[in-house]
Amino acid sequence: MNRTLKRAAVACLAMFALLMVNVNIIQAVRAENLQSDSRNQRNFFERYAIERGRITAGGKVIAQSVDTGNKEFRFIRKYPDAKLYAHVTGFFSPESADAIEATENKLLDGSSADLLLRRSIDLFTGEPTRGANVDLTINPKAQKAAYDALRQSGKRGALVALDPKTGGILAMVSLPTYDPTELSGTNKGKVFSRYDELAKEKDQPLLNRAIGQTYAPGSTFKVVTAAAFLEDDSSRGPDTTVEAPQRLPLPNTNISLPNYGGAACGSGQVTLVYALEKSCNTPFGSIGMELGYDKMKEQTEKFGMGEPIAVPMPVAQSDFGKKEDQAAVAMASIGQRSNRMTPLQMAMIAAGIANDGTVMKPYLVNKITDSKGDELDAADPQELTTAVSSETAGKLRDMMVSVVSNGTANLAQVPGVQVAGKTGTAETSDGKPPHAWFISFAPAEDPKVALAVIVESGAASVGAEATGGHTAAPIAKAVLEAVLNK
Amino acid sequence: MSEVAVTPVAMPAKRRMAQLVMLALAVVVIMGAYANVGLAVDGQIPAGMLAYGLGLGGLMLAAYFVLAKFAPWADPLILPLVTLINGLGLVVIYRLEAAGMRGASTNSQIMWTALGVVMFSITLVVVRDHRMLQRLTYTAGAVGLVLLAIPALLPGSLSEVQGAKIWIRIGGFSIQPGEFAKLALVVFFAGYLVAKRDVLALAGRRLLFIDLPRARDLGPVLATWVLSLLVLVFEKDLGTSLLLFGTFIAMLYIATQRTSWVLIGILLFVGGAFLAGQVFDHVGARFDSWLDPANPVYYGNADICQTSPPGDAMCGKSFQIMQGLYGFGAGGILGTGLGQGHPYLIPLSFSDFIFAATGEELGLTGLMALLMLYALLVQRGLRTSLAARDPFSKLLAGGLSFILAWQVFIIVGGVTNLIPLTGLVTPFMSQGGSALLANWILIALLVRMSDAARRPPPQAIQNEGLTQVFQR
Numbered sequence: 001m002n003r004t005l006k007r008a009a010v011a012c013l014a015m016f017a018l019l020m021v022n023v024n025i026i027q028a029v030r031a032e033n034l035q036s037d038s039r040n041q042r043n044f045f046e047r048y049a050i051e052r053g054r055i056t057a058g059g060k061v062i063a064q065s066v067d068t069g070n071k072e073f074r075f076i077r078k079y080p081d082a083k084l085y086a087h088v089t090g091f092f093s094p095e096s097a098d099a100i101e102a103t104e105n106k107l108l109d110g111s112s113a114d115l116l117l118r119r120s121i122d123l124f125t126g127e128p129t130r131g132a133n134v135d136l137t138i139n140p141k142a143q144k145a146a147y148d149a150l151r152q153s154g155k156r157g158a159l160v161a162l163d164p165k166t167g168g169i170l171a172m173v174s175l176p177t178y179d180p181t182e183l184s185g186t187n188k189g190k191v192f193s194r195y196d197e198l199a200k201e202k203d204q205p206l207l208n209r210a211i212g213q214t215y216a217p218g219s220t221f222k223v224v225t226a227a228a229f230l231e232d233d234s235s236r237g238p239d240t241t242v243e244a245p246q247r248l249p250l251p252n253t254n255i256s257l258p259n260y261g262g263a264a265c266g267s268g269q270v271t272l273v274y275a276l277e278k279s280c281n282t283p284f285g286s287i288g289m290e291l292g293y294d295k296m297k298e299q300t301e302k303f304g305m306g307e308p309i310a311v312p313m314p315v316a317q318s319d320f321g322k323k324e325d326q327a328a329v330a331m332a333s334i335g336q337r338s339n340r341m342t343p344l345q346m347a348m349i350a351a352g353i354a355n356d357g358t359v360m361k362p363y364l365v366n367k368i369t370d371s372k373g374d375e376l377d378a379a380d381p382q383e384l385t386t387a388v389s390s391e392t393a394g395k396l397r398d399m400m401v402s403v404v405s406n407g408t409a410n411l412a413q414v415p416g417v418q419v420a421g422k423t424g425t426a427e428t429s430d431g432k433p434p435h436a437w438f439i440s441f442a443p444a445e446d447p448k449v450a451l452a453v454i455v456e457s458g459a460a461s462v463g464a465e466a467t468g469g470h471t472a473a474p475i476a477k478a479v480l481e482a483v484l485n486k
Numbered sequence: 487m488s489e490v491a492v493t494p495v496a497m498p499a500k501r502r503m504a505q506l507v508m509l510a511l512a513v514v515v516i517m518g519a520y521a522n523v524g525l526a527v528d529g530q531i532p533a534g535m536l537a538y539g540l541g542l543g544g545l546m547l548a549a550y551f552v553l554a555k556f557a558p559w560a561d562p563l564i565l566p567l568v569t570l571i572n573g574l575g576l577v578v579i580y581r582l583e584a585a586g587m588r589g590a591s592t593n594s595q596i597m598w599t600a601l602g603v604v605m606f607s608i609t610l611v612v613v614r615d616h617r618m619l620q621r622l623t624y625t626a627g628a629v630g631l632v633l634l635a636i637p638a639l640l641p642g643s644l645s646e647v648q649g650a651k652i653w654i655r656i657g658g659f660s661i662q663p664g665e666f667a668k669l670a671l672v673v674f675f676a677g678y679l680v681a682k683r684d685v686l687a688l689a690g691r692r693l694l695f696i697d698l699p700r701a702r703d704l705g706p707v708l709a710t711w712v713l714s715l716l717v718l719v720f721e722k723d724l725g726t727s728l729l730l731f732g733t734f735i736a737m738l739y740i741a742t743q744r745t746s747w748v749l750i751g752i753l754l755f756v757g758g759a760f761l762a763g764q765v766f767d768h769v770g771a772r773f774d775s776w777l778d779p780a781n782p783v784y785y786g787n788a789d790i791c792q793t794s795p796p797g798d799a800m801c802g803k804s805f806q807i808m809q810g811l812y813g814f815g816a817g818g819i820l821g822t823g824l825g826q827g828h829p830y831l832i833p834l835s836f837s838d839f840i841f842a843a844t845g846e847e848l849g850l851t852g853l854m855a856l857l858m859l860y861a862l863l864v865q866r867g868l869r870t871s872l873a874a875r876d877p878f879s880k881l882l883a884g885g886l887s888f889i890l891a892w893q894v895f896i897i898v899g900g901v902t903n904l905i906p907l908t909g910l911v912t913p914f915m916s917q918g919g920s921a922l923l924a925n926w927i928l929i930a931l932l933v934r935m936s937d938a939a940r941r942p943p944p945q946a947i948q949n950e951g952l953t954q955v956f957q958r
Contacts, residue, residue: 001740001741001743001877001880001881001884002872002880003743004739004740004741004743005740005868005871005872005880005884006872007739008736008739008740008868008884008888009865009868009872011736012861012864012865012868012887012888012891013861015891015892015894015895015899016857016860016861016864016891016894016895018895018899018904019857019894019895019898019899019902019904020854020857022899022902022903022904023814023845023850023853023854023857023902024850024854026811026814026815026845026902026903027814027815027817027818027819027845027849027850027853028818028819028850030811030815031814031815031816031817031818031819032815033815034811034812034814034815034816035812035815035816035818037780037808037812037815039785039788039808040812040815040816041812041828041831042812042816042827042828042831045828071527071585072828
């Protein structure tokens with residue numbers, strides 16, 4: 001029997017050899033594949049295994065990971081200010097992330113190549129890997145002021161405030177909003193159903209209107225038209241006389257462009273600054289037609305339109321509109337028709353004028369520090385475009401100061417500070433009340449903040465006399481005061 | 487006549503000291519792993535560490551003394567190998583219980599281990615000469631059949647757990663009679679085949695290069711085949727069915743030295759498997775999910791699988807095997823380390839899938855070592871068989887060793903998706919009392935035969951004029 005026993009022994013050996021080869025294939029060759037299978041729950045836990053870095057704004061923690069001591073979901077994301085910074089920080093859900101949580105994910109979770117050195121040191125000292133901290137340019141006071149003021153309007157809307165000299169975003173609010181903590185839980189079912197709920201809401205609380213939505217800019221766009229007009233001929237100035245008929249006939253159509261409420265604009269021939277103060281439509285419509293589509297379009301590009309911008313979240317494209325007939329140019333030049341701007345783009349226009357004609361590239365991330373506090377990277381403000389010459393910027397600034405002190409935007413006045421601004425009332429095509437706009441910067445002589453605010457359908461409850469300035473200007477004022485410590 | 491040079495025959499040594507040292511080493515490794523789990527899970531050495539260590543050490547020392555007294559010539563490797571595998575299983579179960587996995591119970595497994603060692607000792611003490619088992623051939627056969635049949639005859643409420651009808655459940659207590667039937671049937675096969683092997687080895691017609699057995703001798707093979715199918719049909723236990731049939735064929739081959747039996751066995755098996763695949767959904771589904779486990783169709787709805795046990799209608803057939811594979815993948819080459827992976831995500835990772843749980847935390851390195859332990863154990867058993875002096879011992883030791891290897895192959899191969907998954911325990915590791923007891927008895931029988939095989943044969947006393955005395 002020994003012969004067959006030996007053969008049986010060989011068979012047993014072969015079985016063990018097969019098992020060993022197979023285990024090698026699975027654990028050495030196929031391991032990576034199996035690890036990356038999206039159905040593998042371990043990936044889900046992995047998301048919570050690392051202490052993500054903090055997101056701070058001016059030293060204030062607005063997002064952080066809290067150690068739960070739980071084996072599976074060790075670090076949970078918390079947002080101490082709930083809704084206040086939702087559109088800035090974004091959320092960190094079981095399967096996705098948004099805003100800074102998404103764009104800076106590799107730094108926050110420590111996987112970025114920039115953190116290689118830190119990781120190597122941690123490996124030797126035996127410390128657990130921790131993500132880098134992201135400090136934002138947001139000014140917490142400005143953010144809070146913007147959020148509170150906008151919320152008081154009870155309307156949907158958005159506000160973006162910039163440091164005109166650097167492009168750093170000081171405040172970015174979009175309403176309605178959501179509580180990111182609700183979307184950052186570990187209970188997939190709860191998080192996903194909450195997300196679906198928010199995604200289905202008519203008011204779109206998940207949408208960051210400040211950078212993700214474009215609106216007709218209305219009269220705020222007249223500063224761009226004015227800029228193009230002044231740039232076209234350097235001898236022009238605030239006191240240059242412009243035609244201001246009660247109605248401006250539009251060529252090749254049987255309609256004509258009226259002023260707001262059909263009112264007259266002075267005597268029919270007014271100075272440029274008067275036209276801007278009173279926000280007359282006819283002079284700017286005719287300026288637009290006189291300059292033509294190409295020059296108008298070029299001016300918008302000089303203010304930064306046409307280039308894709310990321311702050312680092314991608315910003316929706318603003319656009320002056322397609323080339324059509326002269327009537328369309330006239331309409332677009334007063335911020336109507338196919339002219340569409342994001343609130344951020346409007347803030348960049350204000351900031352460009354404030355910064356002597358140079359538009360700085362907007363950004364949110366101020367600096368990155370590793371878990372030990374050592375700086376890895378700091379923002380390097382960059383010029384995006386030169387919108388207008390320094391002289392033209394000066395003229396525009398004077399006119400915008402005049403708008404606040406003598407014109408439609410007196411509600412934006414801050415005691416002891418020269419505020420520049422321009423109101424807007426953007427008609428919407430769907431018959432809803434017009435949107436209220438305001439762009440502004442202050443102090444005019446040494447600007448520290450430039451902003452744009454929009455209140456959707458904000459010009460509703462106001463009498464025929466008032467424009468967007470009534471609703472939007474006080475919100476801007478609150479933010480200006482917060483930044484300037486007034 | 488010139489002087490006859492008497493060359494001393496090299497005899498196996500008892501190597502008792504080596505056995506004791508290896509046993510101590512096994513206990514130390516287990517305790518180290520146990521402390522490792524505690525440190526990883528709670529950040530401290532488990533509170534009961536000393537008691538467990540002393541308990542396990544004392545238990546194994548007792549087993550050692552019984553072995554030293556009643557089977558002093560036995561292979562010194564067998565007990566340490568089994569101790570290490572059993573202890574490793576305990577550590578993995580402890581680790582799963584520490585993670586709060588439902589169903590994992592270290593205490594019950596410790597209790598069953600202790601009982602297993604007691605059964606090991608009793609078997610050694612009672613079975614002083616394993617050849618007495620040969621006289622019980624048909625009794626063993628009858629006992630085996632009855633044990634195998636009980637769950638099928640009992641109502642489902644007393645015998646069915648998660649689809650497999652293999653239990654006897656009385657009160658809170660449940661045993662798997664099939665585990666003991668396995669032992670009895672191997673004893674029966676050995677006794678029966680030793681008696682009939684000459685007949686069964688007779689050649690009938692020659693086909694190609696193979697001598698076919700005579701048709702009238704097909705009876706026993708067909709009977710075992712039918713028995714296996716019955717187990718499959720009435721108990722839905724593919725694993726035991728395959729285990730018994732394969733072991734019988736292997737023993738038939740060892741006994742008769744006829745390759746044709748193996749071929750007939752394989753043909754019958756393929757035929758049976760094909761039939762079963764056609765007739766029973768659960769067999770066919772296993773086959774599909776074996777070929778393509780990652781396919782979403784077979785994977786099913788994971789959310790349902792996570793909340794309800796596998797076997798739920800909406801939870802796919804390959805969900806469990808994929809969880810096991812994810813575990814192996816997470817472990818990679820070095821493993822996550824004990825207490826640092828997520829092996830509790832694998833359904834039944836404390837019983838059928840304990841190999842996957844081990845693979846996740848100890849990695850390829852740990853699994854290769856573990857497979858080596860099993861291979862060594864099987865090899866020691868087969869050596870015992872080779873060294874045995876009578877055919878019954880050879881066949882019994884060979885059969886017991888083979889069934890051990892075959893069982894490891896079926897379950898580990900199933901869990902690693904080498905072959906279709908069938909439910910079986912991983913010997914000495916999986917949680918479950920019946921299997922532990924039965925396997926400890928199996929080891930006691932191997933030890934008993936090893937002792938007999940390695941014991942020096944009685945020396946003829948060379949002095950003329952004296953009556954030859956045999957010493958035993």
